Amino acid sequence: MPVLTFSKWSPGGNTTLLFPDSGQHPAEQAWLAALALDPAMLGGEQAGFVQLAQGKLRMAGGEFCVNASRAVGAMLAYAAQNSSPEQGILNGFAADPTQLTSSAPPPCPVRIDEIQVSGWHSPVRLHTRGAAPLWQVEALLRLPACSITTVEEGAQLVRLPGICHLLLGGPAHPLPEDCYAAAAQLRQRHNLENEPAAGVIWWRECQGQLEMLPLVHVRDADTTFLENACGSGALALALRLSRSGTRRAFSIMQPGGSALEVRLFSENGAEMAGVDGLVALVARGKIWLPDPVPRTRPCRA
Incomplete structure (x- = not known):
């Protein structure tokens, strides 16, 4: 039974599940996301896998997503404002919780981060304002010829x-x-x-x-x-x-x-x-996903 740490975000209502990227194969990420997005489990509209320390986001289908990128901006701000070892372990997004300090810095008026996002050709710059559980996050994108x-x-x-x-x-x-x-x-x-x-x-x-x-x-x-x-x-x-x-x-x-x-x-x-708008933290914790149902051959008369 897969057990995943998760956080659920609402960038403008586009409910997004974010999981730690622990090196799962893309097909496994897609499968895990489909299970978690089921309304009987966590529910949501999309899912992504994050390497927070490296500033990387891979969507479950390898696509590009502006709103999930903006959610990562809020996640980075939240991690900086709640940087105790216990918090890092609970979030599951700290590369090395022993490196975190126990005192949280005061919220900055504007936090600027840069991340790599699946599907997009260049780094995405994030301008984040606010504090938990509600932020305003703008994703700044260098546009190719569209x-x-x-x-x-x-x-x-x-x-x-x-x-x-x-x-x-x-x-x-x-x-x-x-x-x-x-x-x-x-x-x-x-x-x-x-x-x-x-x-x-x-x-x-x-x-x-x-x-x-x-x-x-x-x-x-x-x-x-x-x-x-x-x-x-x-x-x-x-x-x-x-x-x-x-x-x-x-x-x-x-x-x-x-x-x-x-x-x-x-x-x-x-x-x-x-692209600017609100991002809210909805929930965080762990989810126990069901094992895949084995395929059975149809009975023959």
């Missing part, structure tokens, strides 16, 4: 490293009764089934407020969730809207009820994006 193509009326496909998003706006794409079935058909129609992660996002602007509803499928983890927030989806929508005008800052309301703030800017000649 492909944005119109694939049908009112629909654009935005390809980011480690994830792509199909954006559906306007009267041609009203919200369907069954989002899961509609998204599955759209992924198949536009040959997105083999992407590491593919989001289908319905969006609109109502009285000046942008709103989006994201449904994300992760191939290797074999998960599909109608998410309460999606950072990379918000970034994709901002990039698409910026192509048709001069707007460079966007406040995008998420289904969970809070907004993600996306800004596009230049830094030292590089195109950059910042």
Whole structure:
């Protein structure tokens, strides 16, 4: 029976499970995540594995995730503010708990960290403000050349490293009764089934407020969730809207009820994006996962 230390985070409502990366094979990580994400266990919308001392995050399907990256920013701040040996052992994220000091430093107005995240091509810089159990965390990303193509009326496909998003706006794409079935058909129609992660996002602007509803499928983890927030989806929508005008800052309301703030800017000649929003610590502890059920051969008459 696998036993894992975990912490559960809510970056804007996008509930994220983070586990220590203890060298599990990617297939094992995907299997463990699928078990833990079951509503009968911990539940959640996505999972990742962290080497906190090394500043590395690998999502269970090897995809890229902005919100999980922002959760790691909060985790790093929490670890610094609660750095007793006992806390390190409980969290399971300290590389060597004997190296930790027993006195916690006061919270800094802004904490700056840099991490490597699966799927993304360059380090992700994190600006974290606040203290447990609620932080404000901005993920700063160096943008590559992003492909944005119109694939049908009112629909654009935005390809980011480690994830792509199909954006559906306007009267041609009203919200369907069954989002899961509609998204599955759209992924198949536009040959997105083999992407590491593919989001289908319905969006609109109502009285000046942008709103989006994201449904994300992760191939290797074999998960599909109608998410309460999606950072990379918000970034994709901002990039698409910026192509048709001069707007460079966007406040995008998420289904969970809070907004993600996306800004596009230049830094030292590089195109950059910042995705900012709340991150809350929900729970932490240990989980006892069930052993896999052995496959049995069907009986023959």
